[in-house]
Structure formats: structure tokens, C-alpha cells
Amino acid sequence: MAEKVTIATVARHARVSRQTVSNVINAPHIVREETRARVQEAIDALGYRANQAARQMRTGRSRLIAVRIEPTRDGINGSVLDRFLHGLTEAAEAAGYRTMLYTAADVEREIAAYDDLLSAYDLDGFVLTGTHHGDPRTAWLAARGVPFVTFGRPWDTPEAHPWVDVDGAAGTAEATRHLLARGHRRIGFLGWPTGSGVGDDRRSGWSQAMRAAGIEPSGWHRETEDGIAEGERLMRELLATAEPPTAVICASDSLALGALQVARAADPAVAVIGFDDTPVAAAVGLTSVSQPLGEAAARCVELLTAVLDGTHRTTDHVLLQPALVPRHTA
Amino acid sequence: MAEKVTIATVARHARVSRQTVSNVINAPHIVREETRARVQEAIDALGYRANQAARQMRTGRSRLIAVRIEPTRDGINGSVLDRFLHGLTEAAEAAGYRTMLYTAADVEREIAAYDDLLSAYDLDGFVLTGTHHGDPRTAWLAARGVPFVTFGRPWDTPEAHPWVDVDGAAGTAEATRHLLARGHRRIGFLGWPTGSGVGDDRRSGWSQAMRAAGIEPSGWHRETEDGIAEGERLMRELLATAEPPTAVICASDSLALGALQVARAADPAVAVIGFDDTPVAAAVGLTSVSQPLGEAAARCVELLTAVLDGTHRTTDHVLLQPALVPRHTA
DNA sequence: TTGTAAGCGTTATCAA
DNA sequence: TTGATAACGCTTACAA
Numbered sequence: 001m002a003e004k005v006t007i008a009t010v011a012r013h014a015r016v017s018r019q020t021v022s023n024v025i026n027a028p029h030i031v032r033e034e035t036r037a038r039v040q041e042a043i044d045a046l047g048y049r050a051n052q053a054a055r056q057m058r059t060g061r062s063r064l065i066a067v068r069i070e071p072t073r074d075g076i077n078g079s080v081l082d083r084f085l086h087g088l089t090e091a092a093e094a095a096g097y098r099t100m101l102y103t104a105a106d107v108e109r110e111i112a113a114y115d116d117l118l119s120a121y122d123l124d125g126f127v128l129t130g131t132h133h134g135d136p137r138t139a140w141l142a143a144r145g146v147p148f149v150t151f152g153r154p155w156d157t158p159e160a161h162p163w164v165d166v167d168g169a170a171g172t173a174e175a176t177r178h179l180l181a182r183g184h185r186r187i188g189f190l191g192w193p194t195g196s197g198v199g200d201d202r203r204s205g206w207s208q209a210m211r212a213a214g215i216e217p218s219g220w221h222r223e224t225e226d227g228i229a230e231g232e233r234l235m236r237e238l239l240a241t242a243e244p245p246t247a248v249i250c251a252s253d254s255l256a257l258g259a260l261q262v263a264r265a266a267d268p269a270v271a272v273i274g275f276d277d278t279p280v281a282a283a284v285g286l287t288s289v290s291q292p293l294g295e296a297a298a299r300c301v302e303l304l305t306a307v308l309d310g311t312h313r314t315t316d317h318v319l320l321q322p323a324l325v326p327r328h329t330a
Numbered sequence: 331m332a333e334k335v336t337i338a339t340v341a342r343h344a345r346v347s348r349q350t351v352s353n354v355i356n357a358p359h360i361v362r363e364e365t366r367a368r369v370q371e372a373i374d375a376l377g378y379r380a381n382q383a384a385r386q387m388r389t390g391r392s393r394l395i396a397v398r399i400e401p402t403r404d405g406i407n408g409s410v411l412d413r414f415l416h417g418l419t420e421a422a423e424a425a426g427y428r429t430m431l432y433t434a435a436d437v438e439r440e441i442a443a444y445d446d447l448l449s450a451y452d453l454d455g456f457v458l459t460g461t462h463h464g465d466p467r468t469a470w471l472a473a474r475g476v477p478f479v480t481f482g483r484p485w486d487t488p489e490a491h492p493w494v495d496v497d498g499a500a501g502t503a504e505a506t507r508h509l510l511a512r513g514h515r516r517i518g519f520l521g522w523p524t525g526s527g528v529g530d531d532r533r534s535g536w537s538q539a540m541r542a543a544g545i546e547p548s549g550w551h552r553e554t555e556d557g558i559a560e561g562e563r564l565m566r567e568l569l570a571t572a573e574p575p576t577a578v579i580c581a582s583d584s585l586a587l588g589a590l591q592v593a594r595a596a597d598p599a600v601a602v603i604g605f606d607d608t609p610v611a612a613a614v615g616l617t618s619v620s621q622p623l624g625e626a627a628a629r630c631v632e633l634l635t636a637v638l639d640g641t642h643r644t645t646d647h648v649l650l651q652p653a654l655v656p657r658h659t660a
Numbered sequence: 661t662t663g664t665a666a667g668c669g670t671t672a673t674c675a676a
Numbered sequence: 677t678t679g680a681t682a683a684c685g686c687t688t689a690c691a692a
Contacts, residue, residue, distance in 0.1 A: 005449070006669055017679045022671055032677060049449035053383040053392070054669035057684040062383070064430075069419050076609050082412040089399050089431045098451065099431040100394075101419045119335070119379035121428065228613065257613050279406050283558065283587050283610045336685055347663045352687060362661060384685035387668040 005048045014042040025050060062122040065092055065304060066100045068110065068129065076254045077226065079278050080293065081129055084151060087297030088127060095305045097124070111140050118146065125304045127151065131163075132197060147307045149300045153317075155197035162303040164296050164318045168198060168275070169205030171289035171322035172249055175273045176209035178287075178324055179247045184271065188220035188245035190234045190255045199223075202251045202275060220245045224255075231258025239266060247271035247330060253278045256286055260329060271330035285328035292320050335378045344372040355380060392452040395422055395634060396430045398440065398459065406584045407556065409608050410623065411459055414481060417627030418457060425635045427454070441470050448476065455634045457481065461493075463527060477637045479630045483647075485527035492633040494626050494648045498528060498605070499535030501619035501652035502579055505603045506539035508617075508654055509577045514601065518550035518575035520564045520585045529553075532581045532605060550575045554585075561588025569596055577601035577660060583608045586616055590659060601660035615658035622650050 011018045016039060023031050024039040031039070042048075056062045067088060070081055089099045102117060104110035114137075117123045124147065128137060131152035138161060141148045153165045172189075179187050189206045192199030203221070210217035219241070222234040231254060238245055239262065247270060248263070250256035256274030263270035274281050277290035299318045306316070341348045346369060353361050354369040361369070372378075386392045397418060400411055419429045432447060434440035444467075447453045454477065458467055461482035468491060471478045480493045502519075509517050519536045522529030533551070540547035549571070552564040561580060568575055569592065577600060578593070580586035586604030593600035604611050607620035629648045636646070 004669095007671095008669080018669090019671080019679060020677085023678085026671075030677075035677080047445070047449075049446060051387075051452070051669055052450045053386045053452060054684090055671075056383040057381075057387065057669080057686090058671040060684085069416055076613065079409060079412070079609065082409070085431075086399055086433075090433050093433055101415075101429040101431060103416075103420050103423055115377070116379060117428075119377075120382045122381070122383060278609075279409065280610045280613045283406065284614055334685095337687095338685080348685090349663060349687085350661085353662085356687075360661075365661080381685055384668090385687075387670090387685080388687040390668085 005046045006051070007048070010039065010042045010046055010048050013046060014039045056122055060122065061308075062124055063097050064100050064121060064123050065097050065125045065127060065301075066102055066117050066123050067127045068113075069101045069103055076228075076257070076278050076280050077252060077276065079280075080276050080291070083293045084129065084297050087294040088300060091298040091301035095301050097301070097305065107136055110137060114141065114146070118144075124308050125149070127300050127304065131155065133195065147304060149304045149307075151296055151300055153197065162307065162316050164299045164303065164320070166291045166296060166320045166322050168202040168289075168322070169208070171275065171291075171324070172202045172205030173209040174205075174322075174324045175249045175287075175289055175330075176206050176213075178326065179249070179271060179273070179330060180209070180213050182271075182330075184245075184247040185215060186220060186243060186245040186247075187215075187217070188222070188238050188248040189217070189250075190231060190238075190248055190259055191221070191223050191251040192226060193223050199251055206249050219243070220248075226252055226254050228254050228258040231255035232261050233258070235259035235262040235270075239270070245270065247273070249273045249275075251275055253281045253286065253288055256281070256288065256329075257284070260284070260286060263329075273324075273330045277325050281325075281327070287327045287330040288325055289322045290325045291322050296320055335376045336381070337378070340369065340372045340376055340378050343376060344369045386452055390452065391638075392454055393427050394430050394451060394453050395427050395455045395457060395631075396432055396444075396447050396453050397457045398443075399431045399433055406558075406587070406608050406610050407582060407606065409610075410606050410621070413623045414459065414627050417624040418630060421628040421631035425631050427631070427635065437466055440467060444471065444476070448474075454638050455479070457630050457634065461485065461527070463525065477634060479634045479637075481626055481630055483527065492637065492646050494629045494633065494650070496621045496626060496650045496652050498532040498619075498652070499538070501605065501621075501654070502532045502535030503539040504535075504652075504654045505579045505617075505619055505660075506536050506543075508656070509579070509601060509603070509660060510539070510543050512601075512660075514577040515545060516550060516573060516575040516577075517545075517547070518552070518568050518578040519547070519580075520561060520568075520578055520589055521551070521553050521581040522556060523553050529581055536579050549573070550578075556582055556584050558584050558588040561585035562591050563588070565589035565592040565600075569600070575600065577603070579603045579605075581605055583611045583616065583618055586611070586618065586659075587614070590614070590616060593659075603654075603660045607655050611655075611657070617657045617660040618655055619652045620655045621652050626650055 007018045010021045102113045126148040128150040131150045133155045150163045154160045191203045207217045224230040253274035253276045260272045263272045274288040277288040281288040337348045337351050340351045432443045434443050456478040458480040461480045463485045483495045484490045521533045537547045554560040583604040583606045590602045593602045604618040607618040611618040
């Protein structure tokens with residue numbers, strides 16, 4: 001175990017006071033260039049690194065951001081958040097922050113986790129995912145003045161806090177136009193029950209694009225909980241109607257995968273487009289709408305650090321555009 | 331922002347000294363029951379939480395463990411580590427530790443990250459994944475006396491440090507016996523180049539099970555880098571031989587997925603078994619060998635905290651058994 | 661059983 | 677421009 005190198009070690013080495021070393025690190029401009037160089041040399045030679053715990057006690061800042069990792073769910077949709085997490089960690093590191101993980105079984109316990117993280121670890125900020133109508137988490141954090149960004153719009157109050165999101169409606173609209181261009185007219189949509197912001201958003205892109213093409217989409221729309229089996233069931237329902245669709249767009253790759261089982265067996269085969277461009281979609285050749293998750297994560301970090309570093313404290317937001325990835329199924 | 335509650339606040343509230351409050355938290359048995367109850371009441375009432383930074387400065391322990399998150403790779407195999415990460419975070423939380431993430435583009439920078447994490451954040455320990463022959467990371471950590479566990483055997487020196495691993499050979503052996511029981515005799519193996527501990531391990535289970543059944547497996551074996559395209563290529567090669575296999579076992583689901591494209595087109599269809607039981611395998615109905623990732627993560631935390639808490643400092647290790655998940659492809 | 665004093669490594673304040 | 681001093685919240689050693 002190497003000897004501990006503190007600011008005092010560096011100070012002795014460079015024959016200055018501890019305060020001067022601190023200044024070289026935190027306010028180099030107020031130190032004479034000659035002194036600065038000498039101290040910097042000592043820092044490099046000794047491999048000195050400021051101790052965060054001590055620094056944090058003085059400054060009240062930990063340079064730590066927290067993000068929730070979901071309990072292992074459906075591995076398909078889970079991969080979306082995992083990819084986001086990867087990007088977030090990388091972006092945070094580049095900005096000089098470390099990422100701390102926490103889990104929570106429900107919203108109540110998630111808020112309890114904030115409390116713990118904040119008082120025990122002095123977390124600088126949070127990145128929240130999967131916001132929904134009347135989300136109590138954002139209210140709790142906002143009430144306490146805790147800096148945070150959400151990946152997902154605040155579906156109730158657009159300007160309440162900084163957020164980053166992907167324009168789901170634009171994605172499904174593009175998917176719809178892609179199908180229209182290929183001659184499809186009866187295009188269905190498999191989604192989630194009305195009331196989930198994300199689901200409603202994705203559905204609206206489809207219905208608007210349909211109406212823009214002069215087609216009334218009602219009737220080709222089914223909704224359910226997420227899952228492969230559910231997608232299969234809904235697809236079967238849709239195909240049993242009087243005017244079955246020749247193509248369907250799904251709110252997730254899970255639904256699309258289920259739909260695909262049925263769609264492939266149909267004669268003629270029904271085109272299917274999923275959402276999220278998960279690894280599974282790539283593996284089975286499913287056409288899907290891809291979210292720029294890496295960029296979303298980078299923007300989250302950007303927005304959060306802007307608040308933390310006081311760069312600008314506007315409640316900015318970013319809406320990113322998804323892209324259709326055409327494969328074999330449509 | 332709520333007022334900061336420190337140990338002094340609690341002490342005032344319970345009309346005791348700060349030291350007594352500290353004792354109630356860290357050594358309750360030396361405090362008179364009546365006093366303890368009164369202090370505990372104050373702690374609860376005020377929602378007091380010990381500040382980790384301050385505590386860490388005194389004790390030198392951060393109650394933080396670090397784990398690397400890979401740069402976004404092939405989403406199929408990446409999911410294995412992601413699932414492990416989920417389990418690790420949950421298990422660590424249950425043991426009173428928080429999980430900190432870091433990234434590193436190569437081994438050299440990973441070691442630099444250790445240095446930073448250790449000196450800046452006083453990390454208590456590391457969980458390493460994907461160990462390989464002559465891994466410099468374990469040597470670096472061991473030389474400095476840093477506590478760590480690996481998920482993956484130390485392929486060179488079995489007793490060097492605590493580790494958890496899954497018995498890959500047992501998994502492929504079970505897969506082989508599964509195929510033998512269904513009448514297959516010419517069973518192939520698609521794996522990675524000799525020299526990777528994990529790959530060699532998985533291959534050996536197959537070849538041993540074949541020999542145990544009185545079949546000489548040489549000839550039905552191909553190796554390559556990991557990837558769907560590679561699996562496709564190898565499978566084509568294997569089917570072009572004089573005595574093509576009627577079934578293949580693959581070292582990963584990626585390889586298996588590629589192999590499956592070719593195998594399904596063959597007449598009669600060739601059985602395929604993958605490894606890792608990724609979400610993709612579940613989605614396409616690929617029979618695969620499943621690793622108990624949640625348990626592996628829990629055991630890693632167990633081993634690491636045993637070292638950290640000084641419960642017992644033996645260099646223990648755990649070898650878990652995988653399980654075959656039969657689906658449509660075999 | 662409880663309280664007092666010192667110190668962990670850092671930075672903010674203020675004096676030199 | 678630099679240095680001395682105090683303080684952040686906690687725990688260990690020791691005294692009461």
C-alpha cells in the first residue's frame with residue numbers, strides 16, 4: 001500500500017504552504033506562474049490527487065451524480081436503459097463527475113433513496129428516467145432544490161425542470177410514412193393504454209401521419225401492457241377484423257416481436273416496425289425506430305452540470321430526433 | 331432545502347454528548363439502554379443520517395465499491411454484464427454498500443482509473459469482470475493490497491484472490507448430453523480461439539462429454555472472434571465438410587444466432603444451442619445455457635464484504651453451475 | 661456509562 | 677502573491 005500523499009506532502013515538496021497548493025488546483029490564476037509550475041511539478045511527481053471526502057466537507061459538493069438502475073426486467077426493454085446508462089457514465093466522467101447507482105422497488109422507496117443519498121453521500125444531482133404523469137419524484141426533488149435532469153419529458157408541466165427526451169411521435173410518423181411510401185394504406189398501431197405519456201406520444205405520430213395522408217386510422221389500433229405475448233395476442237386480434245392491416249407499427253420492440261410471430265405466418269406477410277432498435281431487433285431483422293441514447297445521455301450530463309457549475313440555470317430542455325432503421329420486416 | 335442535521339443536532343435534541351450519539355450508531359452495546367432509546371428516538375425524529383464524507387475521513391472507509399461498465403458493445407453479449415451489474419447493485423445495497431461506476435477504454439486506463447478512484451474517492455473495493463490469462467489488473471490491485479473480487483476465475487493462479495465464476499464446461503457438457511440424448515452423434519462446436527480461458531473452458535465441456543460418449547469430436551470444431559456474422563460463416567464451413575454435424579453448440583448467443591440463420595436453412599435443420607441465455611435467445615427461441623448472474627453478483631458482494639468487514643480473509647472462491655434452457659432450436 | 665479533546669484533508673477567510 | 681487559522685462532521689483515545 002503506497003504512502004498517502006496529501007496536500008501537505010505536496011506543500012513540503014514544493015516548499016510552499018498548503019493553501020498555495022490548493023490555489024494551484026482550484027484557482028491557478030491567482031498564483032505566480034513560477035510558483036504554480038513548481039507546485040504542479042510536485043503534484044505530478046508525487047501523483048497527488050485531492051481527496052474528495054475532505055474536499056466535499058469543505059465545499060459541500062461531491063462531484064457525484066446518481067442514477068437508478070432498474071431491477072432486472074424484461075431483458076428487451078431493459079436494454080434501452082442499460083445503453084443510456086453506459087452513455088451517461090462516459091459523459092459524466094468526461095465532465096469530471098462519477099456515477100453512483102441505486103435501486104428502488106417503487107416510487108416511495110426511490111424517494112427514500114434520494115433522502116439517503118443526499119444526506120449520507122451529499123450527491124450533487126440526479127438523473128431520472130421514465131417520467132410519467134404526476135411523477136412525485138420530480139416534485140420531491142424540486143421542493144428541496146436538488147438539481148436534477150430527467151430523460152423523459154415532464155408530461156404535466158413542460159417548464160418545471162431541465163429535461164432531455166426523444167421525439168417519439170416523430171419516430172412513429174417516420175415509420176408510418178415509410179410504410180405509406182411502400183404502398184401500405186391499412187397501417188395498424190399496437191401500443192400501451194392511454195395515459196402513459198410515452199405511449200400516447202408514440203401513438204399520436206402514427207395517427208397524425210395517417211390523417212396527413214388522408215386515411216382515418218381508427219379501428220387499426222389496439223392497446224395493452226408491454227410484452228411479447230401481448231404483442232402476439234393483439235396482432236391476432238387485429239388480423240381477425242374485417243379490414244385487417246397490411247402493416248403494423250408497435251410502441252416497443254417487445255410488442256413488435258410478438259406481432260412478428262403472427263405477422264410472418266399471415267398470408268401475405270404483414271409488415272412490422274418496432275420501437276427502440278434493441279439488440280433483439282437487430283438480431284431478428286426487425287425494422288425499428290432508433291433512439292439516440294448516447295446523445296441523450298450526453299445532453300443530460302450537459303444540462304445537469306450546467307446547473308451544478310452555475311453556468312446557466314435556465315430550465316433548458318432538449319428534444320432529440322429518432323431515426324428509422326429499415327431491416328427485413330418492413 | 332431542509333436544514334442540515336448533524337450529530338450535534340441529535341445530541342442537543344437527546345440531551346447527550348455527540349460522542350454518545352456516535353456510540354449509539356457504531357457501538358450500541360456500550361450505551362445504557364435507556365439512553366440508547368432516547369437517542370435513537372431523536373435520530374428517527376430528525377431523520378438523521380451520518381455523513382459519509384466525514385465518517386470516511388476518520389475511518390478511511392467509504393462503503394463504496396466500484397465496478398466497470400463497458401463501453402456500449404455488441405448489445406447481445408453486453409446484456410450479460412448488464413444483468414450482472416443489476417444484481418451487484420442490489421446485493422451491495424443490501425450489504426450497506428453503494429456502487430460506483432467507471433469506464434475504461436483499455437487495461438492501462440483501467441488501472442489509471444483504479445488509482446484515481448482509490449486516492450480521490452477512497453474506494454473500499456473493486457469487482458472485476460472478464461479476467462483473462464496474465465491479467466495485469468489483478469496483479470496491480472493485489473500488489474497494493476486493495477480488496478477485490480473477480481467475476482471470472484484467475485486463469486493462471488487459482489488461489490490468488492477471491493473469485494466467483496460459472497462452470498462453463500459443465501454447461502456445454504450438459505448441452506452436449508442433451509443433444510446426445512436426442513440421438514445426435516455428430517455434434518459440432520463453434521468457439522473462440524484457443525487461449526481465452528472462458529472459451530477453452532466452454533469447449534472442453536463439449537469435447538469431454540463427446541469422448542465420454544465414445545465419440546471423437548475432432549473435426550467438428552471451428553473457432554473465431556465473437557459475432558453474428560462470424561457464427562454464420564463458421565456454420566457454413568462446418569456444413570460444407572464431408573461429415574457435417576447434425577447439431578452445434580456455440581460459445582455465445584451471438585455465434586449461435588449467426589449459426590441459426592444457416593442451420594435453419596439446412597435440410598434437415600441443424601440443432602443449435604447457444605450460451606448465456608440472453609434476451610435475444612429467449613426472443614428467437616434459441617436453446618441456450620443460462621448463467622445464474624444474480625447469484626454470481628450476490629456471491630461477489632458476499633466475498634468482498636467478508637474481506638472488507640474482516641469477517642474472514644481467506645481467498646475463498648465460488649463456482650456456480652449453469653443450467654440449460656431448452657427452447658425450439660434443440 | 662458518558663463527556664472532552666484531537667485530528668482526518670481540504671478550502672474560505674483574512675492578514676501579512 | 678502567499679501563508680496562518682479555522683472549520684466542515686465524524687470517530688478514536690482517553691479522562692471523568
